[in-house]
Amino acid sequence: MEATSFEAVTPLPPSENALGRDNYLSRTHGLRSWLFTLDHKRIAIMYLVSILASFFLGGVSALLIRTELLGPHKTIMDAKTYNQMFTLHGAVMIFLFIIPGIPAALGNFVLPMMLGAKDVAFPRLNLASYYLWVIGALFAVLSIVLGGVDTGWTFYTPYSTTTNSNVVLLTFGAFILGFSSIFTGMNFIVSIHKLRPKGMTWFKMPLFLWGLYGTAILQVIATPVLAITLLLLIMERALGVGIFDPALGGDPVLYQHFFWFYSHPAVYIMILPAMGIISEVVSVFSRKHIFGYRMIALSSIAIAILSFLVWGHHMFVSGQSNLAGLIFSFLTFMVAIPSAIKVFNWLATMYKGSIWLATPMIYVLSFLVLFGIGGLTGLFLGALAVNVHLHDTYFVVAHFHYVMFGGTMIGFLAGLHYWWPKMFGRMYNERMAQITAILVFIGFNTTFFVQFVAGSKGMPRRSFNYLPEFRIYNQISTIGSYLLGLAFVMMAVYLVRSLISGKPAPANPWGSATLEWQTASPPPTENFAHSPEAGDPYDVEAWTWDEKIGGYVKSGGTVTSGATVPTVGTAGA
Amino acid sequence: MPGLNLLHLLYLLQLGAAAIADGDDFFMPAAGSTSAPGVDRIFHFILAVSVFFFLLIVGLMALFVAKYRRRPGVAPLPSPTHNTALEVTWTAIPIAIVLVIFVWGFRVFLDMSTPPANSYEIIVTGQKWKWLFSYPNGTVDENLHVPVDRPVRLVMTSEDVIHGFFIPDFRLKHDVVPGRYSKVWFRAVKAGEHQIYCTQYCGTGHSEMLAKVVVHEPGGFEKWLADAGNFLKKMPPAQAGEKLYRIRGCAQCHSLDGAGSTGPTFKGVWGRKEALKGGASVLVDENYVRESILEPQAKVVAGFEPVMPTYKGRLTDQEITALIEFMKTVK
Amino acid sequence: MSAEHHDAHLAHHFDTPIQQLESGKLGMWIFLSTEILLFGGLFCAYAVYRSNHPEIFVYAHRFLDTRLGAINTVILIGSSFTMAWAVRCAQLGKQKALVVLLGVTILCACGFLGIKAVEYEHKWKDGLLWGKRYKAKTEHGAHAPAAKAKGLLPPTAKVNPEVKSLIPLPAEAPHGLAAPGHAARAEHAAMEAPKNVQTFFSIYFLMTGLHGIHVIAGMVVLSWMLLRAIRGEFGPAYYTPVDLAGLYWHVVDLIWIYLFPLLYLIH
Structure with missing residues (x-):
């Protein structure tokens, strides 16, 4: 081997x-x-520990959700608890884990080193961003402790303005997390502009930096809109300003426009850095120069720009005009192209290489399969006529998880295993890591593939109860989620063992050419x-x-x- | 060449897609409306395209991993780091394919969102957590009854939060928003029943917000409608009262099981002495109930807000009597 | 460039003071663009409601006091001028002038907030508030003589916020653009109050409120600058903080320059 x-x-x-x-x-x-500390590496480690704790919280809630769905009606919790549970899962995974995950933890560690710099441009701002994350997370946790929130992570009005739960606490938490995200983005943009070393022109930057740069632009431009949206929601609840309340002459659908103007780019905030990691790892473990560097770099920027223009595809059935549907559907298809280009470039990089199936590379292969499915199922959702049928069903749930877990999470795991020796100076048990990577792949597909079928058969998302015909899909899905849970327990075991007694790592264990090695x-x-x-x-x-x-x-x-x-x-x- | 085999596969898949386009297949439920086959054809076309590209990507990946697996002493083979012709090709082909899907999807969508001129109109109201369907003759029902093979137009609004009206068999879905009307239409192809779901999360009972579409044989719908409009005459008063309780909005604020809500529960209310706001009290009998329906603010039970709207002109005397008979039975 | 002067302020991860200054400025510009985007959400809400219901805006804006708004605009433009002058003084090392000008800028900000408070108080007294707090009193409106002179009837409360479940008759579906005939309706609005006047006051309080918070934040920053200027920390060699605070203050002014015509000067 x-x-x-x-x-x-x-x-x-x-x-x-x-x-x-x-x-x-x-x-x-x-x-x-x-x-x-002002050291970006230590801040990165603190971020890593914190987001993994959030991932644990989000993961446990996911397992509870899946257990509840083993059968229709009540299995382990009532409808109200279930609704709070999926809100918790969504909000924690999105706002606490997956948005800051790669940029703030891995990016913070790697970015200055890839630039050959001593730190990010604003180390104090970096630490402030971490503490904002902590405060935001505390608000989120507080909202749970004080009884939970049952709106879903999207906080749609007027449900969110009328429900009797702690919406204000959770949205205020998300508001603060938004500023944490903005500060990280600012720091990265300035660092990449001003701290590049001699000889590193824009088109000689590692592709991970291109990914982080695209992400940072999105964070800076989109997040303020989320901030004002959540602020309006808080004002609506606290003072009754009525901007989104039809009873006061407001328009609840305007909230959806505002929300998705942020949250669609946010999807790319999540996936772009993962694509950057894949670009790094696929080249190193194919022992070959990356194929089509310029296209991969530019496609990151193309995605960043296009992603601002497609928010309306979340609202194809909300009553927007046919013209808006036409435009948003067209742009949605266009944003698929840069992602397709990247996939082909990664494949071409493997061609005639010397492919080393170490753990990070197994995650890259896993990424190509899962992100492939996630991307292709996006075609179904982009086509207006088909979208009408699939909208708000489990098909969307499955698509979203294929992109976010199959894409971002797998990319994060690839990066974590790739940079682990650099971060902690120790190797992990390679065989265990490989087995775990394969188990993650199997568990994930078992959990989510059947959801495509359940969704196209008509099962609505966010359902506590379901008709008997959906039982088989839900049971398979739940078994898959347990496999996934097992895989993460195994991962925790071998990573902790690595910290304690892993083999000391060399400066450059994988033969990478970027500066951090x-x-x-x-x-x-x-x-x-x-x-x-x-x-x-x-x-x-x-x-x-x-x-x-x-x-x-x-x-x-x-x-x-x-x-x-x-x-x-x-x-x- | 693996590519050639995959093209064959694509062709076979399309044949298969055409064959099952309006059937109950692995993904789609049985088609029940005239719009459904059109949607299914796009679905299966995209499915074929997706399977083709998926197999292409995974096939190439597996091939490369097998062929160029790292072996001791074997260096990577020299190969170019970019190839403009190739890169343009794999940009242009996906663009062409997605454009086809886009145009096709939009055209079918336009057909689906443009109702024919002579559609039969039914008003749909979503509320936590049920659907109400109002017919031109004033009948209100909890299930959607429609004639077969006739275009039906639904005019939908919500009384509280946003709901999502979804009939999978008809490939029909639209959000139902408070403060505005959403319009959809369909034409059912054969008699039978279909499931209705709520797809926009709306709270505790979201997944219980179910209803049926009942598609009647020719002539059957008119008969049903005449009967349904006449239920006060056909049913015993208490039973008719229960139906009124459900469809006229009483259930939103008055529970039957003693649970607290916006208004007092009906459980055991009959013959009870209720304390009123301001200290007085009243016996719940026929006259008090009648007064409360027509002039809700006259005597408000202590502990509740005076928020009930009047039903003067909205309920007939016969209907009020039926409701009173029903309330007597809630023990 | 005399390196000794800079060393005290040069962070370890920058190679040159120029690099540090440029990084700081780029960071500030990015931050300011996020501020503009934050207000951008409110401007969008304004645009949507104004194009869908122009009559509300035409009717309700007359209850704002254009004179006080105009005075505030002049005050803020003046403060931007003193701020720019202060930055120049910092660059030239004019210690005393810097302190005085920063002080004047802060005083202008206080004046702005004071006038704003007077305006808010009038609205409060007359019940011209946001959303469900909107309860216009019929006998008032005296502070808006212009409105009275034109025979404008005071708005009356049209909503009963207690009845959440009873949505009023559905409004017509919002259009992307104002439909023809709105102009005629707008004329008509001068005669009687249109529905949902509270929407205007919600937007008014949200926009001016968020702006007011930014003015307060600006005063905190400027006071800190003043303190450091009194300590003599700034000079030709090191004036970045004053420069950046100035940029922020200009953006706060700029936003008001848009708010004033959008809210007070509607036709």
Whole structure:
């Protein structure tokens, strides 16, 4: 098994491993050194821990939802609790986990290092953004503790303005989380504009940075609209301003326009960075230069722009005019094209490569299958006549999860496994990770594929109860969700074991050519001993395995890895 | 060439799609309206396109993984890092395909949203958590009764929050919004029953907000309508009263099981002495109930807001009597 | 460029002070664009309701006091001027002028809020409030002499907010654009109150309220700048914070310059 090649090598720590020596984790100690840190890597780790905790909360609620749906009528909870549960699941997964997931946790760690920089442009703002996330999360949790919210994560009016639950707390939480997201986006845009190293022109940036750049633009432009929408909703509940209340001359459908003007781009806030990760990983693990770099980069920007113009496809049956339906349907189909281009480019990258089926690559393959299904089922929903039938059914639920879990979550897992050795300086158990990746794939498909069938047969989403004919689909789905749950338990086990007793990781375990791998694992607080000079980020063939070092080194080039890896211990300032 | 085989498969799939276009297949429920086959044909076309591309992507991926799997001592083969002709091709072909789907989908959608001139009109009201269907002769029913093979136009509005009116067998769906009217139409193809769902989340009873479409044989609808309009004469008063309780909006505020709501429960209310706002009290008898229906603000039970609208002119004496008879039976 | 001067203010992750200044400015511009987008949502709501129900806006805007609005506009434009001057003084190292000008700018902001408070108080007294709090009193309206002179009948409350479940007769489905004939209806509106006048006051209070919050935030920032200026922290070598605060203040003014005609000067 190729994947085990590094395991077979030296039992001693790889020479570029900084564990037990000076690195960003060991430089200072104590809780205060973490809570007040301005180091983007530590903030990233705090984000990672926090969003994984949110994922746990969202995941448990998902399992409870699926258990309830084992049979029609009440299984383990009543309708009111069920409604609160799916609201909790949606709101936590969207606002707390998947939107900040890749940018704030992985992006925060990697972005400055990919730029060869010491930090993001505004480290204090970065920390502020984290604490805003924490405050927003506290509000969300408080709304649950004080009795829950039963509106669904979309907070549609007038239901949300009339229901007797803690809508204000949860929406205020989402409002604050929005500012956390805006600050991260601002930081990334400025960092990418102003902190690129010598030699890194726009079209020599790693594609993950293009993905984060597109995401940051969306965060900055779309999130304020969410902020004002939620503010109006809060005002509506607190003061009765009536903007969305038909009884006071308001228009409840206007809320939907506002909400989706943010929330459709938000879908791309979630998927663009995942696509960036896939672009990195597919090149490294095919041991080949990425195919069609420019098209992948530009398609990220095309997606970012087009995604602002398609919000109306969430409202095809809400009574908007046929003309609006025509325009939004057309633009919806157009936004599919850049994603298709990316998929073909990734496939072409694998062509004639030397495909290394390590865990991150298994997630890439998984991504191609699942995102493929997610994208293609979008065609059904984009076609107006078919959309009328499928709208608000489980078909949409399945489509959404194929894109968000099959796309973003799988991309996140690919990135987590890819950068894990860099973040913590230790490898994980490769065999366990591979088995888990396959189990995630199986569990996911079992859970969600049948939902396409249930949906096209007519099962409405957000249903506590269902007709007997849908029982079989729901039972299969629930079994799948348990497999998925098991897979995540396994993942938690081997990742925690890795932290405690994983093999020390080399500076560059995968043979990547981007800058973050050209320093020790884990990196020193300053990231690099000398500011590195950027070359071609996909020149992975120039990096070859070195038995003695236990990692990849640059061969044939003028710069050896030793020259850019700091001599550990001298990095202190 | 795997591509060629896949093209064959695409062709076969399309044949299959045409064959099952209006049947009960793996994905779609049986078609019950004249619009449904048109929708199903697009659905199956997109399905065929999707299966083709899915197999293409996954097939190539599997092929590459098998063929170019990493082996010791074998370096990646030299290959270009971009190819403009190829990249233009795989941009242009998807654009062409999605344009076909877009135009097709929009044209069928237009047909679906344009009702024929001589449609029979039924008013639909959504409320938490049931549907009410009002017919031209004043009949109100909880199920949608329609004649077969005649265009029916639904004019829909909501009394509270947004609901979604969905008949899967007719491939028909539209949001039902408070404060405005949504209009849809359909033409049922054969007699029988079809399921109606609410698809827009509307609270605790969202998934229970069900109803049936009953498609009548030719002539059967008119007979049903005449009977339904006459139920006060055909049913015992208490039973007719129960029907009125359900369809005339009483159920929204007055429970039958003792649960608290906007208004007092009907459970055990008959013959009870109710304390009124302001200290007085009243015996719940025929006269008090009649007064409360016609002049709801006259004597408001303590602990409740004076929010009930008057039913003067909206309920006949006969209907009020039926309601009174029904209230007597709620123990 | 004398490096010694900058070092104290140069963060470790920037290579040069220029890079740091440019990053700060880019960040501020991005932040300001998010502010504009935040108001953009309200401007959209304004546009939707005004194009669907122009008669409400034509009718209700006369209850706003154009004179006070105009005075406030002049005050804010003046404060933008003193702010720009203050930035210039910081760049030139004119310590005393900087302190004075920042002080004047803050005073202008106080004046603006004071006048705004007077306006709000009048609305409060007359029940010309948002949504369900809207309860116009028939004998009032004296503060809007223009409206009275034109024989305008005071608006009367048309909604009963207690009855949530009883939606009034459905309004006509909103059009994308104002239908022809609206102009005629608008004329008619001068005679009697149209339905749903409260919509205008909801939008008025939301827009001016959010703007007011931004003015308060601006005053906090400017006061902090004033404090630092008194301590002598700014000079030709380091004036970025004053510069950025100035940008923010200009945007706050700019938004008011749009709000004033949109709310007060409707025809």
